[in-house]
Amino acid sequence: MIKNLVTPNYKDGSLVNLMSSIIQHFGGDSQYSPLKDLSLSQLAGVDNVVLILLDGMGYNFFIRNAKLLDYPIMDYLQSKMTSVFPSTTAAAMTTIYTGLAPKNHGCLAWFTFLKELGLISTIPPLTRRNYGDYITNSTIKANDILRLQSIFEHIPTADSYFVIAEKLKDTPYDTVVSKGAKSVVTFTNFADSMEKIYGTIQSNSNKKFILHYWDGIDSKSHLDGTIKAIPHFEEIIQQIFELSEKIKSNCPKTAILVTADHGLIDIPKGHTINLKDHPKLEETLTLPLCGESRAAFCYVRAPYREQFELYVKNDLDAYCSLLSMKELIDSEIFGLFDPHPQFKYRIPDYILLMKENYMIKDKMLKETRIRMKAVHGGLSEEELYVPLLLFKN
Known part of the structure; x- marks a missing residue:
């Protein structure tokens, strides 16, 4: 089934290869090849x-809307590129970081089952699903769970700066992924972040790597759909220009590089698909649905695997494809x-990969789930492809 799908190009055309280009430019080592469209000679x-x-900011979203701007942003x-799988912030931003x-890196999705803690987490920021409290405490530290080194720890010849919103500073997740940065620079709004970047470049003559994250397009698209995010896109692209x-x-x-972690697809x-409307499917599951809505x-409970597979085939085939653990591992859809160390416990028995513009969700006891008008995580072109812009003097 996977062979017929568009999947991430981890060989030389994905976000992980972009990060390899940056790491190697600054004298670090990466097991992944540089991005074919951003060779070391170009930097x-x-x-x-x-x-x-x-x-x-998916590629198709960018192309549709950048063409309408009255300044030459398309020239850059x-x-x-492809994102990663799943095409979601938790997986893709951890790739960037x-x-x-x-x-x-083991951060597979927004809802990730952590066997070592016996709970479903939201990564980032490392909270419990449906409770909202951090899963770290005085004895369990964030990197006991994540077990990661940040990109800043792999850049030996430049000062690194992590530019993020004030609300994200000091969360357990961001504490881990910012390790090795010379400074964490916070901002209050997008315009302020542009000023902070410029000020950081001007602060001294040392070589610098500056990594900036902004969630505006994603959050507006989730709530109101991708069309309603266009004015915000136009505003921030102009400020970047x-x-x-x-x-x-x-x-x-x-050099300024601009990209995204994923795109989004609108859900009419x-x-x-609500899991509660499919009790014969729900009874086969050991845990609530994890991963992404796409x-x-x-x-799946071992005695119910045949029931699970038959139900998906007979009742949900119009809405999703069924991918088994073996297919997921053999295809290297999560990477090379x-x-x-925890990957084998976090990868599921099966993934329901949603077709066209469908999504699936469930609810835990008393859980509040808002209706999202645009989502991501799947392998449609809208979700998987992202642009890379290069401004260089």
Whole structure:
């Protein structure tokens, strides 16, 4: 089944390869090849690299809307890359923050079952699903769970800066992925973040790697659909373009890279599959659905596996494809090379990969789940492909 799907190109065309290009440019080592569309020679002579990550800005979304702008932003389009699988913030941003694919870093989805703690977590920020409290405490530290090194720890020849919203600073997850940065620079809004980036570049003559994260497009799309996120896209792209012009005039040997972790797909009313409406399927599951609403992780009770498979085939075939654990592992859809120590426990028995513009969800006891008008996590072109822009002087 997987062979007929568009999947991440971990060989030389995904987010993990972009991060390899950056790591190797600054003298670090990466087991992944550099991005084919951003060779080391293209960054030759660059002292400062600014990576701006716009959560939710898929390639198709960018192309549709960038063409309508009255300044030449399309001239800076460098590449069409794939995200990772699942095409979701938890997996893709951890790839950005570590230079590893999901198979290697172990943060597979928003709802991830942590066997070592016996609970379903939300990664990031490392809270319990349906409770909201952090799963860390005085004895269990964030990196006891994540067991990761950040990308900043792999960049030996430049000062690293992590530019994030004030609300994210000091969360357990961000404490781990910011380790090795010279400074965590916080901001209050997008315009402020552009000023912080410019000020950081100007602060001294040292080589710098600056990593910036913004969630505006994603959050607006979830709540109101991708069309309603267009005005915000136009606003922040213009501010990035203005920053690039400012840097071109005043900051030599600086490159700005702009990309995204994933795109989103709009979900019409009536295209949400509720697990409660399928009790014969629900009774086969050991845990609530994990993973993503477009790629649901299913942990199935051993005596009920045949019932589970038949139900999906007979009753849900129009809405989703069924991927087994063996298919997932053999296809290397989560990445290449050696797995994270907990990968074998976090990968599910099956994934329900949603077709077209369908999603699936469930609810735990008394859980509040808002209706999302656009989601991600699957393998549609809207979700999987992301753009790469390069501004270089």
